[in-house]
Amino acid sequence: MKTTKKTISMLLVLTIVLATTVTVYADIDIETEIENTSSYLMQEVQDPYPGTIGGEWLILGLARSGVDLPYDYLANYYENLEKLFIQKQGEITRNKYSDYSRIVLALTAIGRDVTNVAGYNLLEKLNDFESVKKQGINGPLFALIAKNSGGYNLSSEKAFLGYILDNELPGGGFCLSGSTADPDITAIALQALSAYRDQKEVKEVIDRALNKLLEMELDNVESISQVIIGLTSIDIDPEEYGYVSKLLGYRLNDGSFRHLLNGRSDFMSTEQALLALAAYSRFIKGESPIYDMKDISEWKFYKYKVLLNGRYMVFDQPPINVNGRVLVPMRAIFESLGATVNWEQDIKRVTGTLGKISVMLTIGDKRAYLNNKEIELDVPALIQNGRTLVPIRFISGSLKAKVDWDADTNTVVITKE
Structure with a gap:
């Protein structure tokens, strides 16, 4: 099985920039899966607040999955966000600037101005190369994802891209620390680099990362979700490798997801699973990747x-x-x-x-x-x-x-x- 997958992955490398035929598997009702998981999350979090859990990833997943959202759900989140920025005087973190990237993604998804959150310009935070890279490669990765989500201008764009390319591991792939490629970070790198794959050097890095990724064994929802998002960002059907079916194997009857197969319902895992389901739904419908939100004019909140x-x-x-x-x-x-x-x-x-x-x-x-x-x-x-x-x-x-x-x-x- 590993030999077969490796052979297929090598063939994919040769055609990575070509259009990929989308196969829709009849036994996966992706929209029903999205509806069930979205309902679970919204029932669990009725007043979304800025943060890693129950905040931006939740808002982003709901917005990009196309589910109907009550107007006050988004308004409450934004009001809470403004209060946080006012309370912190615009400085919500000193060392983890991916927090700003995450907020930019959520605001872009709901059509809000990222340059004026209670008077603070989030793009100025993303443009601070030295501060962004304090947390390692995660900072530049998400800075580029956020930058390209709405076609925003960052003068540090080239610096971020160079930093990421310089941190590729020998043999391909990426990690936060050490010398072994990590599936989550490697998949996130695919997402961040997808906007630059017309550049020869970047394409070669993507090809090596893809080969490395397809060789890895994935044993938790977060890793599987990131791989699904990563593959759809470079126009590859994740279900050709069974990743969507594998993800759904972690789903419980209430629409939530487990972190591990023998584990219990986990909220963070469920949020990440929704993002992956939304990414796959958009892929099979021929829509833009989940983080490419320049199509945001299609998003409709109210009757009027x-x-x-x-x-x-x-x-x-x-x-x-x-x-x-x-x-x-x-x-x-x-x-x-x-x-x-x-x-x-x-x-x-x-x-x-x-x-x-x-x-x-x-x-x-x-x-x-x-x-x-x-x-x-x-x-x-x-x-x-x-x-x-x-x-x-x-x-x-x-x-x-x-x-x-x-x-x-x-x-x-x-x-x-």
Whole structure:
């Protein structure tokens, strides 16, 4: 069996950059597996909080698997994240900068701005080469994965890539320490290097890592999951080697996964398994790899959505439709368009200011004022679930943004210079 696999792996090396035929195995209902595992995770963690467990990997797995998420699930996570950054004054770690990469991945998956989390720019953290490499190769690996997830610009990109290539083990593969290739780190290296495989040197490193990886015996869910993600990132079907079936052998009836075959349900293992299932689902459907999120415009959170300059907005109260007009939380839309907001609680009036432009609305009143000129609205501002909602077309247009309506996807499309 090992000889056969080694022969097959050598053939794969010769064709790694060619298109791979996708085989969909009829006995694996991947979408049902995703649904069951997602349901388990969301039931276990109802208030996601930033962190390695029950935080970013959970949010990322749910978002990239395409399951329906309640609006407050994402909003709660983001609110918790902002509180953490405020509490830590933007410095959530000093030595483990992969934490910032993990957060960038989660935020990219839900369409949030990674350059402004409670006023802090996460890309500045990722760009700090000396700090990122403090934890060894893991830091640069995830920095490149995060960088390429949204097509972000990092001036340290070449330094990260060079660091990774310089740390290849003799004979291929990677590890955190020592001289023996580790399956998890080698698979993560495939994920990080996949964006550079058109470069001859990088392709050769990938080929050697792939050969080394396919020779390894995998005995836990995390390793199997990383290999599945790694193979799909370079367009190889992991089920041709039985990895997806092997992963499902660790699944329990409640949708959770064990770390080891003779172990009990483990939350971290279940999170990683969901990421692998999502990666495989995207692979067999011909979608982009799980960490390539430049397709994020496809992600849909609410019945009515807002796309601002190519990014979906995430609100703490979903947009609503009243008599054909979409209303959204006032502060989010005003501030996203660059305006300052003033709320007068006693008279229930909101005023947005952008340069010389002033927009004023009162709750329940169809009369609005643009630079003190009265305008009749079709629908007034209102309060729902404790949030003040304002008509988005009027606000956006008043602040000199272009507004369009995509009826096919129920999306307000806003373009702001």
